Amino acid sequence: MIDLYYWTTPNGHKITIFLEEAGLPYRLKPVHIGRGEQFDPAFLAISPNNRIPAIVDTEPGDGADPISVFESGAILVYLAAKTGQFLPRDTRAWVEVLQWLMWQMGGLGPMAGQNHHFSQYAPEKLPYAITRYVKETSRLYGVLNKRLADREFVAGEYSIADMASYPWVVPFERQGQDLNEFPHLKRWFDAIAARPAVQRAYALAKTINVKPTVDEDAKKVLFGQDAKVVK
Ligand SMILES: N[C@@H](CCC(=O)N[C@@H](CS)C(=O)NCC(=O)O)C(=O)O
Incomplete structure (x- = not known):
């Protein structure tokens, strides 16, 4: 259990x-x-x-x-x-998933988290901090969008890399992002959202x-x- x-x-x-x-x-x-x-x-x-x-x-x-x-x-x-x-054993496929998992853990998660903090929670509205994290979130969405241009999932088959990234894209509006600007990301996002699990x-x-x-x-x-x- x-x-x-x-x-x-x-x-x-x-x-x-x-x-x-x-x-x-x-x-x-x-x-x-x-x-x-x-x-x-x-x-x-x-x-x-x-x-x-x-x-x-x-x-x-x-x-x-x-x-x-x-x-x-x-x-x-x-x-x-x-x-x-959800994590293949073959070395090439394995490292593909791991690097995108680490990308989420070290990039998308922490940057979007700081975005939430400065855009919504900080007692002072600090334009420099808000702009920095909204832009960095945009850059990271751009990276993911480009990655997804010619593949269904982030790394090979549906994997823990997708499971890690999806929940950090769910609050895209609170992060000051428009998913229509990222069509491949949006297609992926809609497909993950539709999964029964x-x-x-x-x-x-x-x-x-x-x-x-x-x-x-x-x-x-x-x-x-x-x-x-x-x-
Ligand atoms: N790198 C950690 C981050 C975990 C994290 O930040 N969790 C937040 C909720 S999403 C939390 O527990 N916050 C409690 C606190 O700030 O005291 C992970 O991915 O597990």
Whole structure:
């Protein structure tokens, strides 16, 4: 069984998409990050970076102790290895998927996250910061659009690279982006959105939370963290 420590955010959706696609049994363990549940010592023992998602695989297959994994990219790789799905074994196909997964983890996710922060949440409207991250998001959408011009999915067959990127494109309007400017990306986005497993993952999120995670109370919890929060 996979215990998924989860909230209804893009990095959380990546993992419910995988689990729904693979049909792997799992239990959701909601961690309300707007209320500070990510600082619970029991959660920090699993996820030392005080972020969701994290998983505990209670039956790792080797008969030994449960395995816990944090960082959404590492979780996707772990689950792909466990199930033999969505990450090919052949070296060339494997590295193709991994490099696009890392591109999402190091680029699209963090840049779109900063975009959300400065465009919507920062108490001051800082034009330099907003412009920087809206433009960087646009550049990254451009990279993905070009990549998708002559292929159906990001890297070979539908893979964990697609599952990682899709949830970060869902809030495109909040990121100041117009998908019509990126026709190949839009075609891919619509195809992923139509997948039954993806629809189940997003429907499941609605059973956990339908309110915006970042309300005024949550801002006090989420922003301005320093080393004290993990002591
Ligand atoms: N690189 C991490 C980022 C995870 C992350 O930023 N998670 C956010 C929600 S999407 C979170 O848990 N935030 C809690 C906090 O900021 O305290 C991953 O991909 O797993």
